[in-house]
Amino acid sequence: MTSASNPRRVDHTGLKVGQALTILLLLAAFVLNSWVLVAVVAISQFLGAVDVPFAPYRLVYTKLVKPSGIVKPNVIEDNPEPHRFAMLVGSVFNAIAAIALLVGAPALAWVLVWVVIALANLNFWLNVCVGCLMYYQFNRLGVPGFTRAPISR
Amino acid sequence: MLERLLFTLILLAAGVVIYQLSVRNQIRRTSAFAQTDPLLQAVKPGVPTILYFTTPTCAPCRTQQTPALARLQSELGDAVQIVRVDATEHPEDADRWGVFSAPTTFIIDASGHTRAVNHGVADDHKLKRQLQEAVN
Numbered sequence: 011m012t013s014a015s016n017p018r019r020v021d022h023t024g025l026k027v028g029q030a031l032t033i034l035l036l037l038a039a040f041v042l043n044s045w046v047l048v049a050v051v052a053i054s055q056f057l058g059a060v061d062v063p064f065a066p067y068r069l070v071y072t073k074l075v076k077p078s079g080i081v082k083p084n085v086i087e088d089n090p091e092p093h094r095f096a097m098l099v100g101s102v103f104n105a106i107a108a109i110a111l112l113v114g115a116p117a118l119a120w121v122l123v124w125v126v127i128a129l130a131n132l133n134f135w136l137n138v139c140v141g142c143l144m145y146y147q148f149n150r151l152g153v154p155g156f157t158r159a160p161i162s163r
Numbered sequence: 164m165l166e167r168l169l170f171t172l173i174l175l176a177a178g179v180v181i182y183q184l185s186v187r188n189q190i191r192r193t194s195a196f197a198q199t200d201p202l203l204q205a206v207k208p209g210v211p212t213i214l215y216f217t218t219p220t221c222a223p224c225r226t227q228q229t230p231a232l233a234r235l236q237s238e239l240g241d242a243v244q245i246v247r248v249d250a251t252e253h254p255e256d257a258d259r260w261g262v263f264s265a266p267t268t269f270i271i272d273a274s275g276h277t278r279a280v281n282h283g284v285a286d287d288h289k290l291k292r293q294l295q296e297a298v299n
């Protein structure tokens with residue numbers, strides 16, 4: 011979630027809220043055996059990844075969570091691109107999982123969903139953003155499109 | 164649905180238990196070599212130490228963990244030593260200490276034993292409390 015005033019700043023509380031929603035919705039999807047919820051997460055993550063103002067996770071954070079005062083914003087100097095890439099990877103996993111559920115391949119679907127749950131938990135609890143690590147590795151290797159190097163001071 | 168709920172709860176509980184056990188194991192394992200570890204050779208004996216692993220890509224390290232440690236250092240002065248290690252420059256040290264994410268901070272007591280480990284940002288209040296527990 012990019013801070014509007016400065017594109018090199020990221021509200022990490024917004025990211026945490028997104029991760030928490032991903033975890034809760036995917037756990038609910040598994041318990042309820044619902045491809046719809048998996049698809050909802052995939053679409054939400056995709057809209058977050060392309061950074062549209064009406065991305066559902068962004069709306070939940072800016073319109074509900076932040077005004078309620080439950081959590082404090084934590085806007086820090088950071089590249090938003092690696093976090094968006096991480097969301098994109100998650101959305102691809104979830105999109106494949108939703109399709110797999112629709113075509114009758116539940117084992118593949120739930121393995122993919124549990125991978126996303128595990129990665130989201132790593133990020134939420136331990137700040138290990140595997141998608142961000144992938145992004146910076148691609149940047150180091152000179153892969154086109156991965157233009158942002160780590161911010162250092 | 165009930166069996167799926169049960170499976171989920173068991174998996175989540177297992178995750179918590181495995182994490183707690185791995186933290187305990189990390190404390191026990193690093194305690195065994197902390198006194199003679201090359202990273203801690205320059206520290207003054209008899210003074211608690213915070214061993215801080217960071218990386219250049221770690222935004223919370225730069226904006227939260229490092230300032231928190233600076234505040235703690237200015238408050239406690241010579242009563243605490245802080246050793247900062249870039250895990251990407253010294254991957255063998257990070258491996259030896261079992262560091263898999265940044266920031267990671269280890270609380271080493273005055274006798275050179277690991278007393279606590281924090282995965283993720285630990286604010287100065289938490290670190291101070293852990294240091295006090297390490298002294299007692």
